[in-house]
Amino acid sequence: MTHDTIVLGAGMVGVSCALHLQARDQAVALVDRRATGLETSYGNAGIIQREAIEPYALPRNLGFLLSGATNRRVDVRYQPADAARMLGPLWSYYRNSAPGPLQKISREYETLIALSLETHQQLMNDAGANDLIGGSGYVMLFRTERELHAFHQVADARAQHGVQHIKLSSADVAREEPSLIGSFAGAVRWTDPVAIRSPGELVQRYAQLFEERGGAVHLGDAMTLRRTDAGGWQVDTASGETLTARQIVIALGPWTTQLTSRFGYTAPVIPKRGYHMHYAPVPGKALNSTVIDAEYGYVIAPMQKGLRLTTGAELANVDAPRNPAQIEAAEQIARQSFPLGERVDAEPWMGTRPCMPDMKPVFGAVPGVAGMWCAFGHGHQGFTLGPVTGELLAAMMTGVVPRVDVRPFSPARFA
Numbered sequence: 001m002t003h004d005t006i007v008l009g010a011g012m013v014g015v016s017c018a019l020h021l022q023a024r025d026q027a028v029a030l031v032d033r034r035a036t037g038l039e040t041s042y043g044n045a046g047i048i049q050r051e052a053i054e055p056y057a058l059p060r061n062l063g064f065l066l067s068g069a070t071n072r073r074v075d076v077r078y079q080p081a082d083a084a085r086m087l088g089p090l091w092s093y094y095r096n097s098a099p100g101p102l103q104k105i106s107r108e109y110e111t112l113i114a115l116s117l118e119t120h121q122q123l124m125n126d127a128g129a130n131d132l133i134g135g136s137g138y139v140m141l142f143r144t145e146r147e148l149h150a151f152h153q154v155a156d157a158r159a160q161h162g163v164q165h166i167k168l169s170s171a172d173v174a175r176e177e178p179s180l181i182g183s184f185a186g187a188v189r190w191t192d193p194v195a196i197r198s199p200g201e202l203v204q205r206y207a208q209l210f211e212e213r214g215g216a217v218h219l220g221d222a223m224t225l226r227r228t229d230a231g232g233w234q235v236d237t238a239s240g241e242t243l244t245a246r247q248i249v250i251a252l253g254p255w256t257t258q259l260t261s262r263f264g265y266t267a268p269v270i271p272k273r274g275y276h277m278h279y280a281p282v283p284g285k286a287l288n289s290t291v292i293d294a295e296y297g298y299v300i301a302p303m304q305k306g307l308r309l310t311t312g313a314e315l316a317n318v319d320a321p322r323n324p325a326q327i328e329a330a331e332q333i334a335r336q337s338f339p340l341g342e343r344v345d346a347e348p349w350m351g352t353r354p355c356m357p358d359m360k361p362v363f364g365a366v367p368g369v370a371g372m373w374c375a376f377g378h379g380h381q382g383f384t385l386g387p388v389t390g391e392l393l394a395a396m397m398t399g400v401v402p403r404v405d406v407r408p409f410s411p412a413r414f415a
């Protein structure tokens, strides 16, 4: 064997798994068909979401469901034929979003979110990546008093779990963000999260740390994965090498089940695509924090490349053609409230949040396939949860008891 473990997929999740396996004395190779951190882990909103102790549930109110049916909402869109094929998982997602199931799921989810900052901070210190931190906290902006006060209850409930916030009046918002054009009823500033100014670069710094510590990063197609006669695994690299290992970790984000299904394991991933675009700053008009326009579900994040607008979700197959309608609709509204200059990118970027119907990531041993492990399905918070997933998976794979109960995240729940 050339290695103990090969990790397939070099997004935030795969790179974190590779680092933590390496820290447990494994010889690890990391393989991706592109350079590290160029897919969803590149283009997200860059927030390490320590406040997200409740995963992103499907709104169950009739108004949302009826307005969604017209496919003209800014926060959620769908490609009809693709969405029709997802009806089973979406129905399950809807049922899991009811208060009872959601409460149980959130208790489990919180055990991961609670470790997100410390696991990132350790890696950022080791990788010398603290310069990528753009600030602490982010702001949820509300346009109506009704929505604002409803959200105050959410914030107060999370405070019971140690998640900190500050309530901002309309005047506070204007004082904190004097460049806002539109007026808002108020906001909630989450103070625990950390905003990263270049999420893809953070993944690359983690990958560099992995290489500095002796790990190997290869270009290669994960679909070349096959069994060896000795019961191990083989993968071909783009440079013509064949890597072999006892164990394989599949961390291909939304593409994971395309590979695992070849070996008999599948799980119902709901692909929620998202788009981004960067805008040049308007001279003299800065945005101090990352902000979310709660009503329309888009984020404006100050990034190294400019102000990054990221959209809500588009339900569409991961490899289906892009549709710029959602980002165009979000941009039109955002321009009325935020100081967005000229577009910086030639085309909108697109990535896919791999969401599970029970809103929890999937990591652990793949049932029925000896030596195969997986880590995927991190949905809206994979950038946040990569390092904690890496730590827990590496513990499981090396016979160490993980520091939280990992059973709720087992791949076996879909087998």
Ligand SMILES: Cc1cc2nc3c(=O)[nH]c(=O)nc-3n(C[C@H](O)[C@H](O)[C@H](O)COP(=O)(O)OP(=O)(O)OC[C@H]3O[C@@H](n4cnc5c(N)ncnc54)[C@H](O)[C@@H]3O)c2cc1C
Pocket (backbone or CB within 6 Å): 008, 009, 010, 011, 012, 013, 014, 031, 032, 033, 034, 036, 037, 038, 039, 040, 041, 042, 043, 044, 045, 046, 047, 048, 049, 220, 221, 222, 223, 251, 252, 253, 254, 255, 272, 273, 274, 275, 276, 310, 311, 351, 352, 353, 354, 375, 376, 377, 378, 379, 380, 381, 382, 383, 384, 385
């Ligand atoms: C618009 C948007 C905003 C978001 N904002 C946030 C946020 O603020 N905070 C947060 O925590 N999360 C956020 N997310 C979610 C987060 O980005 C994802 O959950 C996370 O990036 C998933 O990481 P991953 O490593 O699982 O997948 P990816 O980053 O997609 O990595 C998968 C890797 O697999 C590789 N791959 C695929 N197929 C093959 C193959 N055949 N062979 C070899 N390699 C292959 C790809 O090249 C890629 O590098 C956001 C997502 C979107 C879309």
